[in-house]
Amino acid sequence: MSEGDAMVDAELVLKFQGGEESAFETLVRKYMKDAYSFCLRLTHDAQEAEELSQMGFVNAYRALRGFRGESSFKSWLYRIFINQYRDRLRRTRRAEARLAVVREETERKQSATTVEESELHAAELEEVVKTRIERLPDRQREVLTLHLYQGLDYREIAAALGCTYDDVKMNLSLARKRLKEELKGYL
Amino acid sequence: MNCADVRLDEYFDGELAEADRATVDGHLAACDACRAELERSRKLEKVLRSVSTSAAPDADRFVQSVRARSRRPAPWRFAAAAAALIGITAIIAFALRGPVDVRAELAKYSEKPGTAIEERIRSAGAAGLKQLEGALDDSNVKVQFAAASLLFKLADAPTRDRVLARFQQQKDPSGWTLSEPGIDDSDDELVPVTVSMAVGGQDRWAMNVLSKLHKLNRQAQGKIVSSVVTLLHSTNVDIQRHALEIVKKLEIDFPLAAVVDLIDSPELGEEALRFLRAETKKDFGKDKESWRKAVGDR
Numbered sequence: 001m002s003e004g005d006a007m008v009d010a011e012l013v014l015k016f017q018g019g020e021e022s023a024f025e026t027l028v029r030k031y032m033k034d035a036y037s038f039c040l041r042l043t044h045d046a047q048e049a050e051e052l053s054q055m056g057f058v059n060a061y062r063a064l065r066g067f068r069g070e071s072s073f074k075s076w077l078y079r080i081f082i083n084q085y086r087d088r089l090r091r092t093r094r095a096e097a098r099l100a101v102v103r104e105e106t107e108r109k110q111s112a113t114t115v116e117e118s119e120l121h122a123a124e125l126e127e128v129v130k131t132r133i134e135r136l137p138d139r140q141r142e143v144l145t146l147h148l149y150q151g152l153d154y155r156e157i158a159a160a161l162g163c164t165y166d167d168v169k170m171n172l173s174l175a176r177k178r179l180k181e182e183l184k185g186y187l
Numbered sequence: 188m189n190c191a192d193v194r195l196d197e198y199f200d201g202e203l204a205e206a207d208r209a210t211v212d213g214h215l216a217a218c219d220a221c222r223a224e225l226e227r228s229r230k231l232e233k234v235l236r237s238v239s240t241s242a243a244p245d246a247d248r249f250v251q252s253v254r255a256r257s258r259r260p261a262p263w264r265f266a267a268a269a270a271a272l273i274g275i276t277a278i279i280a281f282a283l284r285g286p287v288d289v290r291a292e293l294a295k296y297s298e299k300p301g302t303a304i305e306e307r308i309r310s311a312g313a314a315g316l317k318q319l320e321g322a323l324d325d326s327n328v329k330v331q332f333a334a335a336s337l338l339f340k341l342a343d344a345p346t347r348d349r350v351l352a353r354f355q356q357q358k359d360p361s362g363w364t365l366s367e368p369g370i371d372d373s374d375d376e377l378v379p380v381t382v383s384m385a386v387g388g389q390d391r392w393a394m395n396v397l398s399k400l401h402k403l404n405r406q407a408q409g410k411i412v413s414s415v416v417t418l419l420h421s422t423n424v425d426i427q428r429h430a431l432e433i434v435k436k437l438e439i440d441f442p443l444a445a446v447v448d449l450i451d452s453p454e455l456g457e458e459a460l461r462f463l464r465a466e467t468k469k470d471f472g473k474d475k476e477s478w479r480k481a482v483g484d485r
Contacts, residue, residue, distance in 0.1 A: 028250050033243040050244050054253050061257040090417045129238045147200070148235055154202050173196045180231050187230040 009073040017065055024064065027073070028057050034150055035081060041145045042085050044130060052088060056081040075159035078152065082142060082160060089138070125186065132182050140175035143168055190214075193221055199228050287311040289318040297333035309341050316342050394436055401439050412441055419445045424454045431455060435462055443467070443482035450475055 009030075015023035035056060040049035060080050067076060133141060139161070146152045146160060147168075154168045161168070180187060197203050198211045215222050243249075287307050296304045308315050319342075322334035400407040411433075418430035427449065434441045443466060449459035450473055463478060464470050471477035 025250055025254070028253055029246055032246060032249050036243045036249075050249075054249065054256065057253040058256045061253070087414075090414075125234070126238050129235060133235070133238075144235075148232065154197075154200070169197065169202075172200075176196065176228060176231060179235070180227055183231065183234060186234050187227050 006072050006074070010069060013064065013067060013069070013073055017067075024061055027060075031074070031077060032057070035077070038078070038081060038145065038150050039085065041133075041149050042141070043088075044134065048088075052081065052084050056084050059084065071159035072156065075152070075156045078146060078150070078156075078160035079162065086138075129183065132179055136175050136178065139163075139167075140171045140178070143171040144175040147172060190218060190221055193218075195221060195224060195228070199225060287315065289315045290322070293319065293322055293330060293333055293337070296337065297330045300333070305337065305341065308337060394433070397433065397437055401437060408439060411437070412439060416442060416445045419449065424452065427452065427455055428458075431458060431462070444479055447475055447478045447482060450478065 009027065012023040012027050016027075032053065035053040036049055039052040039056070040046060043049050043052065056077070060077055063080070067073070071079075133144065136144065142161060143157055146157045147154075152160065154165050154172075157168045158165050193211055193214050194203060194207065195211070198208060203211065215225065287310060289308055289311050292304050292308050296308075308319070311318075316338065319334045319338050322330055323338075325334065397411060401411055415430050415433050418426050419434070420427075431446070431449065434446060443463060446459050446463060449455050450463075452459065456473070460473070463482070467481055469481055471481065
């Protein structure tokens with residue numbers, strides 16, 4: 001993100017805080033595509049992604065008057081989406097645990113067609129990649145998604161996740177190491 | 188340079204300063220293994236980026252939906268805060284005789300601010316400021332903000348700092364605050380964020396909001412209970428501690444079985460036991476089975 005972009009965001013935030021409601025709409029229009037694709041990368045469900053991204057903006061609207069610019073608006077916004085997503089994860093994880101047996105079975109079958117036998121079509125490759133990313137530990141998946149797909153740098157990710165620069169570095173490195181191993185047939 | 192010392196990921200991600208990049212460049216020129224690793228990173232990135240996402244929803248519909256779901260916070264709240272920050276430049280000197288009834292002046296000020304009232308309160312000196320600080324806890328929120336406004340104008344810097352610390356509630360670096368819940372069904376959407384804030388250490392403010400939510404909205408009550416019970420089972424002891432605080436402070440019937448699960452915790456076991464004893468008027472020590480039978484479905 002360029003400094004100029006951050007300046008524009010800061011100006012829009014100030015306008016909104018000064019009572020100009022339309023400034024928030026401009027921010028929503030600017031970030032809705034990123035927000036939606038980020039939520040979709042995390043949830044793999046279009047409906048869920050739309051719900052998460054909309055509620056993220058609703059919560060941002062409610063909180064924006066208290067935003068004091070300690071981080072960039074973009075990092076702050078992603079932090080809200082991350083919190084929304086984590087909350088959803090906590091709620092659904094128990095239900096998902098019940099499906100774990102079914103899922104493991106599916107994954108075993110998937111592993112049997114090893115990635116090294118890379119005669120798969122693009123659609124299948126996409127499915128494999130999605131599954132591998134989904135199976136990363138939460139923090140690694142969040143860092144990787146923010147970096148690779150949302151284009152945040154290490155500092156912005158640290159601000160969005162409320163962790164340190166070194167945590168970002170370590171988790172990104174671990175995610176890559178694991179994916180290089182799991183997808184080695186494609187590399 | 189040893190391969191283990193090469194900051195290859197940071198190099199690849201463009202995170203290194205010019206001098207550090209040059210050092211890595213030098214190493215790469217001489218090291219086949221690191222060059223191969225870098226190439227694998229490039230290939231991995233290409234494969235990962237090949238995964239598409241479906242098209243974003245229609246922008247107008249999306250914005251309209253966000254707008255509909257966002258409620259405007261009570262306007263007076265921000266008007267009062269703005270008044271506190273803007274200040275009034277022209278101060279009229281006002282000579283007063285006799286004691287000033289600060290509370291009465293404050294009540295008037297909360298309805299209609301004016302420099303004459305300010306001057307009367309100012310003339311009450313330190314005792315007047317003390318009463319203003321006391322009024323920050325007034326049950327009438329307009330009086331609270333009037334007191335805050337006046338403290339900004341009349342008090343010294345340390346007092347102002349204390350007032351700020353009370354009202355800002357900005358422990359979270361993201362600077363979250365929430366609008367107060369009303370009696371709208373959509374208020375239960377505040378629950379996840381509020382519980383997150385409470386466990387994030389913004390206890391006072393978030394507890395206030397949670398408390399209002401559970402009084403106003405039955406659906407929110409269910410969400411609060413399930414969110415807190417989930418957090419009681421967290422693997423992070425700090426989150427468990429905050430969740431237990433919410434259980435203790437909020438007058439909601441939480442399932443006590445979730446608290447029984449904390450008995451074994453080295454950090455929170457004693458606190459959980461104290462709470463269970465107080466709630467049930469019984470004591471089974473660390474015998475979790477007996478506790479479970481005793482609390483049943485509660």
